[in-house]
Amino acid sequence: MPRIERTAQVTWEGNVARGNGSMTAASGAFTGLPYSLPARIGAVAGKTSPEELLAAAHAGCLTMGIATELTQAGTPPERLEVSCRIVMDEVEGQGHQIVASQVTVPAEVPADLLERADESCPFSIMLRNAGVEVTISRT
Amino acid sequence: MPRIERTAQVTWEGNVARGNGSMTAASGAFTGLPYSLPARIGAVAGKTSPEELLAAAHAGCLTMGIATELTQAGTPPERLEVSCRIVMDEVEGQGHQIVASQVTVPAEVPADLLERADESCPFSIMLRNAGVEVTISRT
Numbered sequence: 001m002p003r004i005e006r007t008a009q010v011t012w013e014g015n016v017a018r019g020n021g022s023m024t025a026a027s028g029a030f031t032g033l034p035y036s037l038p039a040r041i042g043a044v045a046g047k048t049s050p051e052e053l054l055a056a057a058h059a060g061c062l063t064m065g066i067a068t069e070l071t072q073a074g075t076p077p078e079r080l081e082v083s084c085r086i087v088m089d090e091v092e093g094q095g096h097q098i099v100a101s102q103v104t105v106p107a108e109v110p111a112d113l114l115e116r117a118d119e120s121c122p123f124s125i126m127l128r129n130a131g132v133e134v135t136i137s138r139t
Numbered sequence: 140m141p142r143i144e145r146t147a148q149v150t151w152e153g154n155v156a157r158g159n160g161s162m163t164a165a166s167g168a169f170t171g172l173p174y175s176l177p178a179r180i181g182a183v184a185g186k187t188s189p190e191e192l193l194a195a196a197h198a199g200c201l202t203m204g205i206a207t208e209l210t211q212a213g214t215p216p217e218r219l220e221v222s223c224r225i226v227m228d229e230v231e232g233q234g235h236q237i238v239a240s241q242v243t244v245p246a247e248v249p250a251d252l253l254e255r256a257d258e259s260c261p262f263s264i265m266l267r268n269a270g271v272e273v274t275i276s277r278t
Contacts, residue, residue, distance in 0.1 A: 004228070
């Protein structure tokens with residue numbers, strides 16, 4: 001596989017408490033997604049955050065991995081729904097850090113196949129290497 | 140600061156090579172962002188990817204950190220533009236992994252202030268803890 005490079009731009013205007021940021025993807029897939037400090041730590045008010053984007057990234061990566069495994073098993077998914085929750089919390093002496101990624105996948109995904117997808121997912125690998133607790137529930 | 144939880148949902152339909160995924164933020168900030176295997180590893184074709192979302196997340200986190208430092212220094216930014224490139228590449232014996240996050244910030248941001256923002260940015264910390272090379276250039 002080739003080297004992959006993906007880029008995004010962020011703009012911030014104003015002070016940290018009352019200012020606003022916006023995020024734009026080089027692909028054009030999203031433009032000017034708003035974020036702010038109050039929305040990051042309090043009520044989301046329709047704004048995204050770095051943590052929400054990481055949740056989408058981890059879920060997206062693992063879902064593609066599950067689709068790969070299902071395809072290789074001869075049972076490509078008609079429709080697969082996966083959610084991911086990123087948790088930030090106080091870590092003793094280190095302030096607020098990303099501490100957990102909690103993924104939920106459909107119960108129909110076989111456990112052995114899910115385990116293979118998780119073990120080869122670059123985001124699961126990166127998060128675990130960083131000491132983030134990755135848990136995957138089947139519901 | 141309170142515990143923070145942020146969630147996203149992903150849907151995938153079809154096999155891995157020709158199927159399509161879509162990503163939706165629980166905040167409502169984005170809905171049905173498309174992604175696919177060909178767009179992830181080849182031409183982006185207007186689609187996002189887990190890597191692009193991570194680029195936006197890291198840039199977004201660090202930019203807010205820089206805005207915090209500038210505000211505390213009594214010089215809140217009128218407008219600050221930051222970009223981030225996430226690189227995936229082959230790692231010996233481990234397949235394709237996230238290997239680098241390359242951030243570019245304006246030259247006007249003082250170096251000492253930038254260093255403090257980087258050192259306290261949860262995404263810079265997570266990425267470095269995972270062994271990802273984080274570089275920050277001032278241009």
